[in-house]
Amino acid sequence: xxxxxxxxxxxxxxxxxxxxxxxxxxxxxxxxxxxxxxxxxxxxxxxxxxxxxxxxxxxxxxxxxxxxxxxxxxxxxxxxxxxxxxxxxxxxxxxxxxxxxxxxxxxxxxxxxxxxxxxxxxxxxxxxxxxxxxxxxxxxxxxxxxxxxxxxxxxxxxxxxxxxxxxxxxxxxxxxxxxxxxxxxxxxxxxxxxxxxxxxxxxxxxxxxxxxxxxxxxxxxxxxxxxxxxxxxxxxxxxxxxxxxxxxxxxxxxxxxxxxxxxxxxxxxxx
Ligand SMILES: O=C(CO)[C@H](O)[C@H](O)COP(=O)(O)O
Numbered sequence: 229x230x231x232x233x234x235x236x237x238x239x240x241x242x243x244x245x246x247x248x249x250x251x252x253x254x255x256x257x258x259x260x261x262x263x264x265x266x267x268x269x270x271x272x273x274x275x276x277x278x279x280x281x282x283x284x285x286x287x288x289x290x291x292x293x294x295x296x297x298x299x300x301x302x303x304x305x306x307x308x309x310x311x312x313x314x315x316x317x318x319x320x321x322x323x324x325x326x327x328x329x330x331x332x333x334x335x336x337x338x339x340x341x342x343x344x345x346x347x348x349x350x351x352x353x354x355x356x357x358x359x360x361x362x363x364x365x366x367x368x369x370x371x372x373x374x375x376x377x378x379x380x381x382x383x384x385x386x387x388x389x390x391x392x393x394x395x396x397x398x399x400x401x402x403x404x405x406x407x408x409x410x411x412x413x414x415x416x417x418x419x420x421x422x423x424x425x426x427x428x429x430x431x432x433x434x435x436x437x438x439x440x441x442x443x444x445x446x447x448x449x450x451x452x453x454x455x456x457x458x459x460x461x462x463x464x465x466x467x468x469x470x471x472x473x474x475x476x477x478x479x480x481x482x483x484x485x486x487x488x489x490x491x492x493x494x495x496x497x498x499x
Contacts (some may be wrong), residue, residue: 235354235355235485236265236352236354237265238490239262239265239352239353239354240262240263240266240269240316240484240486241265241492242484243269243352243482244266244269244270246484247348247350248269248270248314249313252275252277253279253280253281254281254306254312255280255281255282255283255312255315256282256285256312256314256315256345257283257285257292257293258285258315258339259288259317259333260332260333261333262352263289263316263318264292265352267293267296267298270296271296271298277298281306282299283302283306283342284300284302284303284342285335285338285342286335286339286409288333311346312342312345312347313346313347314346314347315342315348315349315350315476316351316352317330317339317342317349317351317352318330318357319357319461319483320332320366321359321362321364321366322351322357322358322359322480322483322495323361323424324361324426324495325424325426325442325497326351326480326482326483326496326497327442327443327462328460328461328462328480328483329363329366329460329461330370331371331414334414335409336370336372336408336459337410337456337457340457340478343461343477343480344469347470349477349480351482351484353485353486355485355486355487355488355493357485358485358493362421363419363420368416368417368418369417369419369449369459370414370459371385371416371449371457371458371459372408372414372458373412373414373456375405375411375412375413378405378413378454380452380454381415381452381454381455382394382415385417385449388438388440388448389419389438390419392418393415393416393417394415395413395414396413396414412456420438420439421439422439422440422442423441423442425442442462443462446458463477463478464479465479465481467481479497480497481496482494482496483495
């Protein structure tokens with residue numbers, strides 16, 4: 229465990245050193261345990277942060293920002309048209325093309341909003357998260373769902389090939405479904421490992437026999453009525469989205485993994 233924490237810290241330090249702009253104005257801060265080291269690394273830079281505004285992806289993230297003595301501005305208070313300089317976040321799994329699964333820590337919708345508002349979305353994780361295909365080691369896709377539609381969504385997910393999807397429950401003394409920062413439920417939907425775009429280009433068949441290409445499955449799940457968002461971050465990166473006339477993408481431009489030997493492996497999105 230100590231090694232895993234050291235790996236997360238090393239990845240965060242390198243990611244911040246490479247991507248935190250000297251004159252940062254707007255910075256997205258994600259959720260989870262790894263992001264704690266990103267904030268630690270930002271503080272350790274010793275730069276003047278008085279004019280920098282940090283945009284959280286949920287309650288935990290906001291507390292982290294404030295406790296570090298940084299200024300938090302909620303996503304809906306960011307002035308219209310503002311593009312964040314950079315957004316850092318963790319992931320539950322990252323594939324060869326830098327598609328990610330997120331939401332294991334019960335945040336995903338706000339994480340996606342923040343990532344998609346950033347010029348650069350940077351993922352920080354430890355080596356356990358690095359797999360050639362999504363759903364290799366991590367077994368389910370978190371999906372944020374309107375409570376009233378939960379049973380319908382479960383049924384539709386089974387039709388798509390999900391194996392025993394469930395509504396995530398509170399782990400503390402308060403029994404019942406866990407609620408997200410939006411007051412929604414989370415459905416955890418196990419699927420077999422997904423295909424990447426290059427798998428499909430190489431002739432592997434997608435969408436049949438419950439084996440899905442990442443983007444295709446993401447779209448299918450998002451189109452189910454009652455789904456707020458899906459914990460698959462795929463498609464365009466920020467610069468690609470900007471070039472296409474949009475703001476930012478949901479796929480990171482780079483992912484940093486702390487390795488067991490103390491090194492940091494960097495993966496960059498190619499296409
Ligand atoms: O998506 C997330 C929260 O829902 C987290 O980024 C993801 O679960 C990774 O967390 P950790 O850094 O603790 O491994």
